[in-house]
Amino acid sequence: MTTLTDPPRESFRLSMLINDTRYRSLTFQGITLLVLIIAIAYLANNLLTNLAAAGLNIAYDFLGDPAGYDINQALVEYNSRSSHARAALVGVLNTLLVAFLACITATVFGVIAGVLRLSNNWLVRKLMSFYVEIFRNIPVLIWIIIIFTIMTAVMPAPRAFRGDEPEATMLMGLFAFTNRGVYIPAPVWGPGSMVVVATFIASIIGVIGYRRYATKLLYDTGKLLPMGWPSLAIFFLPTILMFYIMGRPIGLDVPELGGFNFRGGIQVGAPLIALWFALSIYTGAFIAENVRAGIQAVSKGQTEAASALGLRPGRVMKLVVLPQALRVIIPPLISQYLNITKNSSLAIAVGYADITATLGGITLNQTGRAIECVLLLMLFYLTISLLISAVMNVYNNAVKLKER
C-alpha cells in the first residue's frame, strides 16, 4: 500500500535563483534594475561633468527673458520684446492650427480618393491609385519643399497685380495669390453681427432638431418627412433674412494693392500654405488606403442582404456599410491625425513658426539651452499623442463588438 505524501518542502537555496523558474524572474529583474541604475548613473554623471565643464546648469528661467526675434504668423499678441515662453506659446498655437487644418483637408482628400479607388470607372480608379502611390512613396519633406517652392517661386509678386493690364489678377476680386502668401478677405464685424451669428448657430441646432424629429416620426409612425430641402432651408434662410434685417452688419475687408504690397484682409503666409497643403495631400493618400480597406472589409453579403431588404443604394451605404466600415476606418484615421501632428514639426524646413521652429529652433540657438528646450519640446508632443491615444482607446472600447 502506498501513501501519497507531499514532497518535502524545500527550503530556499541560493541556486534556486537561477534554476527555479519561480525565482528566476526575480534574478532577471534584479539584474535589469542594476544595469538600469548603473546606466542612468553613468549618463547623469557624464551630463553633470559636461555641464560643469561648459559652465552650464539646468534651469528654466530663460523662458522669462525677452525672446528678441519676430514671428510673422502669430495667433496671439506677440512682438520681439515678448518672452521666450510667449514665443513657445505662439509656436504651440501654430502647430495646433496647421495640424487642425491639415487633419480636415486630409480627411476630405482621403475619403474622396478612397471612395473613387473603388469606382466602377477604370480611368478614375487608375488615376486615384496613381495619386496614392505617388504620394505615399515620396518623402513628405520633399512634398513640403515642392509646394513651398510653388508658392514662392511660381506665384506672382504683388507688383504683378499693378497697372492697367496686370500680369496677374485676383481670384473673384477677393483672393490674391502672391509669392508672399495668399491674401484673403477678412470679415468685419459691425454692430448687430452677433445677432446674425446667433441666428446661424440657432439654425444649425434647428437642422439637427428637425432631422431628429423626422427620424423619430419615421421610426414611430412610419411617416416619411422630406429631409433634404427643409434642412437646407432651415440652414440658410433665417441667417440670410437676419443678415438683411440687421442691415448687413458683416462686411468683408478685401485686400487691396497699396504701395509694394497688399493691405487689408488676412495674409496667410506661404510656409503655412505649403505645410498645410503638403501634409493634407500626403496624409490624404494614406487615409485613402484606410478608407478603401475599411469599405472592402464589409463583406459583400451585407450589401446584398440590405439590397434584398429593398433598401436603396444610398440607404445601403448609410445604414449598413458605413457603420461597419467606420469601425475599421476610424482607429487608423486617428493615428494618421497623430502622424500629421508629428509631421507638422517639419515646419522648420520652410520657416513656419511652429513649436519646433520657435522653441526648438531660434530659442534654442539664442539661449544655448539645448537640453531644456528639447525636453520641453518632447513633453509637448508626448502630451498631445498621449491625449490622442486616450481618445482612441475610449473610441475603441465604445465600438468594440459586444460578444456574449
Place this chain on the structure above:
Amino acid sequence: MSDTHAHSVAFVRETEIPSSPPPYAATGPVKWLRENLFATPANSLLTIAALYVIWQILSGTMPWILNGIWNTSSLAECRQVLDGAVGACFSVLTERWNQLLFGFQYPSELYWRPTLALGLLFVAAAPVLFFDLPRKLLAFTAVYPFIAFWLIWGGTILTPIVAFAGVAAGAVVYQRLVTGSFAYGFFGGIIAAFIVWTVGGWIIPDGASETAMLTAVPSRDLGGFMLNMMLGVTCVTLSIPIGIALALGRQSSMPLIKVVCVVFIEFVRGVPLITLLFVASVMLAYFFPPESSLDLFLRVVIMITMFSSAYIAEVIRGGLAALPKGQYEAADSLGLDYPQAMRLIILPQALKISIPGIVNIAVGLFKDTTLVSVIGMFDIVGMIRGPILASTEWNGVYWELLGFASVLFFVVCYGISQYSQWLERRLATDHR
C-alpha cells in the same frame, strides 16, 4: 400524319445555324469601354473629368520634359539655349549627379567603392529576401556589413576583420552553449565577442589607417542619396532585433522589464523623429564622456534606430497577439522553456504575420531619413537645398532637382512595397 405535316411545312432546318456574332456593342473594346468608362451618364462625366485632368498633367509636364536640355554648364546658358521655349534644364543632373548621389565631399576617384558596396548589398540581401536561393549565400550576408564598412569608410582592413572576428567568436560560443541554456549561450557569446574586440583593439597599430590600401574617408564626407541609403539600411537592420526584444519585453510577465519596455516604446512613438534628431545633434554629446567624440553619423544612427525599433516592436507585438493561444500552450506542453518556445514556435509565426507591417515601417523610415537635412547633414535633400541651389550656376533650378530626388525615392519605396505584396502572397499558407 407525317405526310400532311411535310406538305404544310415549307422548310425544316436540319442543321444548326452557326451562332451569329454578338452585337457590336457587347464585345471587344466597345464592351469594355461601355462597362468601364461610360456605364452611366454620371460615370461618363467622371471619365471626361479624369481625361481632362490627365490632359492637364501631361500637357503641363511632357513638353517640359521632352524639351529638356542635357548639356549646358549653367542655368543661364540653359535659358539661352531654350530661348524662351518651355523646357527643363536637366543639365544640372548631368553636371551634379555625383553630388546628388555621393555628397559634395566624398572624393570623386573613390566613387567605385560605395557603388560596389551598393551592388554587393543586392547580393547580400538576395538570400534574405528570396528564400528559394541556396542557403549558403547567407554566409556572404553575414560578412557583408564588414565589407561594406571597409569599402565606404576605407582605412585599415584590420578594423572590420577584428569586428568580424568578434562577432564570429560570439556566434561560435553561442552555438556551443545554447544547447545547455539560452542565457549561457547569449551572455557567453557577448562576452566572447567583447574579449576579441578588446584584444583586437590592442593589436591594430596606431595610424594604420594612413597607410591603408583604401584611403580612409571620414563620416562627415558622406552625403547625397548614399547617406539616405546607408541610414535606411543600417537602421532598419539594427532595429529589427531590438524591436523583437522590446516586443517580447512588453509581453513579459516580469513587471520591471515590462514597464521599461512600455515606457521606452510609448515615449519614442509619442515624439516626432525630428526632436530625436535634435537630441542627436545638440544633446547626445552631453551624455557621453567628455573625451569621447561620437561623430554625428553614429549619433543619428543611434537615434533613428531607437525610433524605428519602437515602431517595429509595436508591429511585432501585433503579430504576437494575433497568434492563437494554443500555440503558446502547445509549446509549454512540449516542455520547451521560454527561449526555445520563442525561437522555435512563436517567433517564426509571429514574424511571418508582421512582415507587411515591418516593410511599411522600413519604407516610412527610409523616407524619414531625409529629415537629417534639417540638422545640417547633406543627404540628397540637404544637397539640393544647400550646395547646389546656392551655387551661382544652378540657383533657381528647382523642379529638375526635386523631381530627380522624388524619382529616386519613388523607385526604391515602390519597389520595396511591391516586394512586400509578393512576399505576402508567397507566405500565405491559409487556403482560401
